[in-house]
Amino acid sequence: MASSPDMDEKRPQFGNRFLKDPSQVFQHNAWDNVQWSEEQEAAAKMKVLENSSQPLPPEKQEEYESKASNFWDDFYTIHENRFFKDRQWLFTEFPELSPSGRSHPDSAENQRMDFRQETGNVDKVYPGSSASYRLLEVGCGVGNTVFPILQTNNDPGLFLYCCDFSSTAVELVKTSPQYDSSRCFAFVHDLSDEKSSYPIPEESLDVIILIFVLSAILPNKMQDAISRLSKLLKPGGCILLRDYGRYDMAQLRFKKGRCLSENFYVRGDGTRVYFFTQDELGDMFTKAGLEKVQNIVDRRLQVNRGKQLTMYRVWIQCKYRKPCN
Ligand SMILES: C[S@@+](CC[C@H](N)C(=O)[O-])C[C@H]1O[C@@H](n2cnc3c(N)ncnc32)[C@H](O)[C@@H]1O
Numbered sequence: 442m443a444s445s446p447d448m449d450e451k452r453p454q455f456g457n458r459f460l461k462d463p464s465q466v467f468q469h470n471a472w473d474n475v476q477w478s479e480e481q482e483a484a485a486k487m488k489v490l491e492n493s494s495q496p497l498p499p500e501k502q503e504e505y506e507s508k509a510s511n512f513w514d515d516f517y518t519i520h521e522n523r524f525f526k527d528r529q530w531l532f533t534e535f536p537e538l539s540p541s542g543r544s545h546p547d548s549a550e551n552q553r554m555d556f557r558q559e560t561g562n563v564d565k566v567y568p569g570s571s572a573s574y575r576l577l578e579v580g581c582g583v584g585n586t587v588f589p590i591l592q593t594n595n596d597p598g599l600f601l602y603c604c605d606f607s608s609t610a611v612e613l614v615k616t617s618p619q620y621d622s623s624r625c626f627a628f629v630h631d632l633s634d635e636k637s638s639y640p641i642p643e644e645s646l647d648v649i650i651l652i653f654v655l656s657a658i659l660p661n662k663m664q665d666a667i668s669r670l671s672k673l674l675k676p677g678g679c680i681l682l683r684d685y686g687r688y689d690m691a692q693l694r695f696k697k698g699r700c701l702s703e704n705f706y707v708r709g710d711g712t713r714v715y716f717f718t719q720d721e722l723g724d725m726f727t728k729a730g731l732e733k734v735q736n737i738v739d740r741r742l743q744v745n746r747g748k749q750l751t752m753y754r755v756w757i758q759c760k761y762r763k764p765c766n
Pocket residue numbers: 444448509513579580581582583585586604605606607610630631632633634651652653654657658
């Protein structure tokens with residue numbers, strides 16, 4: 442999958458290096474917050490019209506849906522965890538994941554107690570039930586986010602759940618020497634399957650992490666998936682998302698014959714990817730009853746100085762919170 446190196450990069454927070462003089466473009470490896478000209482936007486639109494002009498036939502689409510987890514299993518069988526990269530940006534973009542990012546430890550604990558009293562779940566025991574700060578990563582792959590959190594966040598109250606529908610990926614997480622079952626619980630789960638429940642009660646999570654995973658599921662299953670996740674959040678808890686944005690280089694590079702539906706494509710290895718607008722994501726989170734904390738587009742220009750190539754990346758980053766009532 443070409444996407445993993447796309448998703449990882451070592452860099453400080455958004456917006457640190459701006460390209461003011463286009464003649465300087467090859468002076469650095471990357472530029473932040475790059476403004477697109479109208480011509481560039483129009484050319485991108487044309488490219489997408491072109492590469493989506495012949496969507497794949499319904500029987501092929503059905504096959505990619507019914508065998509989706511097999512394609513990811515194959516991906517992880519081939520690559521295992523070789524795509525592991527430095528993910529320190531996680532903690533600058535999402536301070537909620539670092540020990541100091543837990544804004545009100547007391548209130549989180551109080552909310553947990555409230556939840557247990559209100560629901561009568563005082564005796565309900567589940568993995569991590571005694572923790573005071575619970576995180577869930579959905580579509581965790583081989584733990585590129587999970588392990589940096591476990592290493593960096595030494596909060597004794599922290600418990601991290603992680604799931605993926607690829608059993609090969611989950612097995613790689615569980616057999617990693619970094620996996621600590623006293624602080625983490627990995628399980629197989631299909632985000633888009635409405636019949637499959639999470640092993641955690643409603644209103645029990647402080648943070649849910651979605652990193653380049655929502656884009657991998659069928660667009661018409663996204664809303665329900667987000668609404669189900671929203672139910673798992675405590676009041677005040679939030680969903681953190683980072684994913685592909687509309688007209689990202691990866692979308693423009695698709696050739697004809699890879700498009701499944703508008704802005705949804707299948708890669709050569711059978712894995713799928715959608716390219717979002719900020720509004721589409723905002724609408725989904727709002728419909729799921731969440732309030733916006735952040736919804737930003739990260740337009741970054743990556744530069745291959747050796748080959749004198751420019752690559753325009755578009756990522757969207759969102760934080761949406763469940764109201765405290
Ligand atoms: C692009 S990878 C990102 C992996 C990981 N979040 C990371 O940042 O390294 C997408 C992941 O989503 C998982 N995935 C795709 N569809 C899923 C679904 N319906 N339910 C759960 N996981 C899914 C894939 O198996 C894969 O591990």
